[in-house]
Amino acid sequence: MIQLEGVTKHYPRSNRPSVEDINVFIDKGEFVFFIGPTGAGKSTIIKLLLREEVPDKGKIAVGDIDVTKLRRWKVPAYRRSIGCVFQDFRLLPNRTAAENVAFALEVIGKPRSVARRVVPEVLELVGLGGKEHRYPHELSGGEQQRVAVARAFVNRPLLLLADEPTGNLDPDTSIEIMRLLDRISRTGTTIVMVTHDSNIVNQMRRRVIEVENGQIVRDQSRGVYG
Numbered sequence: 001m002i003q004l005e006g007v008t009k010h011y012p013r014s015n016r017p018s019v020e021d022i023n024v025f026i027d028k029g030e031f032v033f034f035i036g037p038t039g040a041g042k043s044t045i046i047k048l049l050l051r052e053e054v055p056d057k058g059k060i061a062v063g064d065i066d067v068t069k070l071r072r073w074k075v076p077a078y079r080r081s082i083g084c085v086f087q088d089f090r091l092l093p094n095r096t097a098a099e100n101v102a103f104a105l106e107v108i109g110k111p112r113s114v115a116r117r118v119v120p121e122v123l124e125l126v127g128l129g130g131k132e133h134r135y136p137h138e139l140s141g142g143e144q145q146r147v148a149v150a151r152a153f154v155n156r157p158l159l160l161l162a163d164e165p166t167g168n169l170d171p172d173t174s175i176e177i178m179r180l181l182d183r184i185s186r187t188g189t190t191i192v193m194v195t196h197d198s199n200i201v202n203q204m205r206r207r208v209i210e211v212e213n214g215q216i217v218r219d220q221s222r223g224v225y226g
């Protein structure tokens with residue numbers, strides 16, 4: 001599903017590469033944690049996967065798309081094909097939970113009739129049945145993140161990227177969000193998650209890729225935070 005081969009990214013005003021000659025292969029349906037100290041290069045890897053940055057060297061493929069060779073005009077559609085969840089939720093404040101989720105369908109041109117059918121289903125799936133007409137400020141942080149997960153999943157993406165999705169949540173709420181991501185992963189969606197949350201990594205026991213100084217220092221199936 002994901003192939004990074006010899007990938008190097010050196011930002012212009014940085015004195016060393018943020019990511020250097022990394023090689024990663026991730027299969028369809030895998031759940032992978034990227035861990036490592038601050039500045040290790042984890043977010044850079046996410047940005048490279050989303051084509052927000054391009055590598056100086058190496059090849060990146062996601063599904064059957066060669067991300068490094070993707071034409072500029074194809075980038076927005078490529079990004080929309082990937083589900084994304086962030087630490088700060090990034091919901092539209094003046095849209096309800098249902099409208100936030102529906103928005104992900106609107107931007108890919110799905111008819112309203114599809115949204116009317118699918119949005120309640122996916123909000124129910126994330127445990128927000130009954131709260132679909134609340135605005136983000138009327139929801140708790142955990143509930144907002146559930147909306148963000150619903151929005152990321154509503155298009156049934158092959159890949160879901162989560163950058164510190166539990167970073168703003170208390171431990172119990174974090175575990176609930178992880179249960180949700182785990183369920184999504186079992187539908188065959190590949191999940192790549194960047195985290196500093198050792199409890200979560202130790203509880204989930206999934207593949208752990210540890211990054212340090214732009215390099216992969218550990219790649220372990222059913223790993224722990226270490």
Ligand SMILES: Nc1ncnc2c1ncn2[C@@H]1O[C@H](COP(=O)(O)OP(=O)(O)OP(=O)(O)O)[C@@H](O)[C@H]1O
Nearest residue numbers: 011012013014018037038039040041042043044045
């Ligand atoms: N746009 C940029 N220009 C120059 N240097 C950058 C840029 N973005 C990131 N870097 C540098 O690249 C390195 C890796 O940063 P990155 O954000 O990938 O780390 P990270 O592992 O995600 O850290 P954190 O856990 O704090 O989010 C750091 O040294 C950072 O200063």
